[in-house]
Amino acid sequence: MTRRLRFGVVGTSAISGRFVAAARSAGWRVTILVGSSVASADRFRQQCGSDALVCGDVGQAAELAARECDVVYVASPNSLHAEHATAFLDAGVSVIVEKPAFAHPAELARAQRLADARGVLLLEAARHRYEPNYGRLADRIRQLGPLSGAQLIFRQYSSKLAAYQHGDRPRVFDAQWAGGALADLGVYLLYAAIDWFGMPEAAHYGAQVLPDTGADACGWGVLHYPAFRVDLAISKMHQSYAPSEVYTADGRTLVVNHVTEIARAELSGRDVTGQELVLDRPADNPMRPEVDFAAALLSDVDAALTDPRYRQACERAAQVARVTLWMRQDAGIVFPGDAAFEQGSDR
Amino acid sequence: MTRRLRFGVVGTSAISGRFVAAARSAGWRVTILVGSSVASADRFRQQCGSDALVCGDVGQAAELAARECDVVYVASPNSLHAEHATAFLDAGVSVIVEKPAFAHPAELARAQRLADARGVLLLEAARHRYEPNYGRLADRIRQLGPLSGAQLIFRQYSSKLAAYQHGDRPRVFDAQWAGGALADLGVYLLYAAIDWFGMPEAAHYGAQVLPDTGADACGWGVLHYPAFRVDLAISKMHQSYAPSEVYTADGRTLVVNHVTEIARAELSGRDVTGQELVLDRPADNPMRPEVDFAAALLSDVDAALTDPRYRQACERAAQVARVTLWMRQDAGIVFPGDAAFEQGSDR
Structure with a gap:
């Protein structure tokens, strides 16, 4: 081109x-x-x-x-x-x-x-989703054999939290602007979960909801799959340095630095000692x-309109939106547009 | 002596x-x-x-x-x-x-x-509780200033899981023997949480309960405090290498290798760059x-009977037992002795 x-x-x-x-x-x-x-x-x-x-x-x-x-x-x-x-x-x-x-x-x-x-x-x-290492990891996860779950973590202290604490209402901490930790950071984890493990059957979210703005400052999500569950730690008020992990049914663990800007991944446990995956250097931007x-x-x-990659991207976005709504509903997080769709045929 | x-x-x-x-x-x-x-x-x-x-x-x-x-x-x-x-x-x-x-x-x-x-x-x-580093960490946490939460992780793949999967009923995976991940590993996290943050006001536990034995193979707990929540990842079917973390209200994070056999702890974030705490080498046994x-x-x-250290140990054991019961009840985990205490005056 x-x-x-x-x-x-x-x-x-x-x-x-x-x-x-x-x-x-x-x-x-x-x-x-x-x-x-x-x-x-x-x-x-x-x-x-x-x-x-x-x-x-x-x-x-x-x-x-x-x-x-x-x-x-x-x-x-x-x-x-x-x-x-x-x-x-x-x-x-x-x-x-x-x-x-x-x-x-x-x-x-x-x-x-x-x-x-x-x-x-x-x-x-x-x-x-479009990082080369993300795709490489997805391939590696498919080769791991039966899985028994995962623990995906995205807890990032927001620079806007101080403003909120001083009485401002930054949009990212306000449900009126469709903000909150799930919308802002949780979607990254949901993409990873659905790309790596498929669409869950159900989802739960226990959130710490800010009483004055209705947005979730942090929370723990659980995605239910037929054979296992995937746990999600999401926060805009805590800074985590813990890696995310994918667990195999036979006791091995794939430890990944993060679900975005993936730079390090290592398979450990049960006759495996820190087997490092070969990954690219993440893009500068x-x-x-x-x-x-x-x-x-x-x-x-x-x-492109009939390209399977495009259609998969569309389908994945729809799945992430669906699970996000399940989680919001479970945690009682209401966005301004919700009422208009309550009687809708799109669910 | x-x-x-x-x-x-x-x-x-x-x-x-x-x-x-x-x-x-x-x-x-x-x-x-x-x-x-x-x-x-x-x-x-x-x-x-x-x-x-x-x-x-x-x-x-x-x-x-x-x-x-x-x-x-x-x-x-x-x-x-x-x-x-x-x-x-x-x-x-x-x-x-x-x-x-x-x-x-x-x-x-x-x-x-x-x-x-x-x-x-x-x-x-x-x-x-009696490791020198555990006490040292408790002191350090008290000095951190206002906290905003913690993420405590104890996910240890059990050597008995394979037996369970092959149709045996190992006691650690059987509610009839008061087994399960919360009883076996969760209590370590509850001790740490109560020692470090005090008694929670409420507790929730979303567990993956084994249908045939009624024991929890894994789960996520949440302890509710007046100003924050503490999240607990507990499992006997996954091996985690992720550290536990304590979060301050101003965006710093104390990263600890684990709540038992504490060997490394580091304070990071917000104008702090990897400040390592000086700790002892853990005991061989x-x-x-x-x-x-x-x-x-x-x-x-x-x-000893009137020694404050003994009385505190008694009180702490009682608190851990109480929160464990709250979490079991929330997850629907029933132990054989429960019925006998349902009408009791001890709750």
Whole structure:
């Protein structure tokens, strides 16, 4: 592929900056930047050092994007993803939506149907899935033989916690913005669990819910499989240095530094002594592998629409959204869009 | 103390052998060995290379112990601890009972009352509490400032799991013998949690219960405190290499190799880079520190009865028993003695 992909960005926070850097490193060209106002979009444009068009309105940006973009990356607050992604899909533009893609699986299903109807792509930016080491680990796990469970840990102290504790209401700690530990970090674990072990039969989540914002600051999830369970430790208020682990039925353990940016993995126990897996050095920009994956699909959108890799990505996003909802419901976490889907046919 | 303590042992499994070795290394002399039969006691006597008296009956052993022993170590199957300990206490002999001391807190309370009435000691063999590094860590945790939680992990693949999978019913995987992961390994975590953070207000346990034996093979516990929660990963079917962690409210993490045989502890995060705590080398025999603690008390039983260290050990055992019951009840794990205490006044 020699054509430079043209992309737009919705949202001006740090993650958008990292996406722009990753996409540019892959040769993409940013053409539209959308903020909550023209001024904020322009500030972001200056930070990026770009000559992109700036917009303070998604509707207007969608019209422009139909001419100016091959794809738009949506990284507005979680609770606005659905509205924003829909505007671009409806205008016939492919969309990469930052995880968690949508607050409710019905929103995702609707957006996926719209993308198919318009003949464009809708991808969730689950960046870790596209790391070469993640795929290598998935292969290794399949070779391990019968499993007896796993312990997946993503506990990361949020820089926004202090603001919350001082009386602010940062979006990541507010259910009104579809924030919380499960939405923000748990989805990484759910992708890993479903990619590595398949779709669970049921899921539970015992969460520490912030009384004033309704968001989960931390919690423990359990995914139930026919032959075993997978335990998930999720937190935005604790910093864990513990590895994740996959257990075999015969007492061996695959110890992995983390489910994202995988750098070290070792098989231990029962006649095995610290057998290290050969892995690549992770990418300098952890968003680069997903950018490359998207580029491969976007180079021929018509072909991509029936590409098994694309269809698997769509299916996986739907499964993650479904399990996320099971867990939210179990923990009593309510997002603004939920009520609208209560009577819906999408569950 | 120059007098050699004379001790008896009930139970002939591997843990009894380790206790004999630890007690002898401290200068104790074994005088009575009790098995489920005289023959098994005699086999154990030969393994130990001892001239101790052998018994196949606890009643008879209790009569002998009143003359021949300063203390008896009870390591029969969990569900028999109460009956066996009671026989020796009633005969006026101090008892060290292997953890978990009793299947139900009411049994422990009754045995503690009996010990006080007879003027002898009743200790639960929670060996890790008496490690110097455990105490040092407790001091360090108190200095950390406000905490925001902990993640304590004890997942140890049991050598008996294969037998269970082949259709046997090893006691450690059978609720009829008061076995299971919580009873066997969870108590270590509960001691650490209560020693380090105090008594929780409530506790939950989501367990994988073996359908044919009613015992928990693994599970996740949550202890609720006023300001935070402590998460417990417990398993006899998985081997974890992940450390345990204590989290501060300001984003630092104390990473500890384990709650027993503590050898490494490091404080990390938020302006701290891997600050290693200075710790002793753990004892060669992990039961030696508890033996030394017991020896100090047994050297003057009358004084020990009002010694705050003894009273705290009694209180802690009662707290651990109480939380264990909360967790069992939450997970629906029923032990044989439970029904007898349902209407009791000990809860």
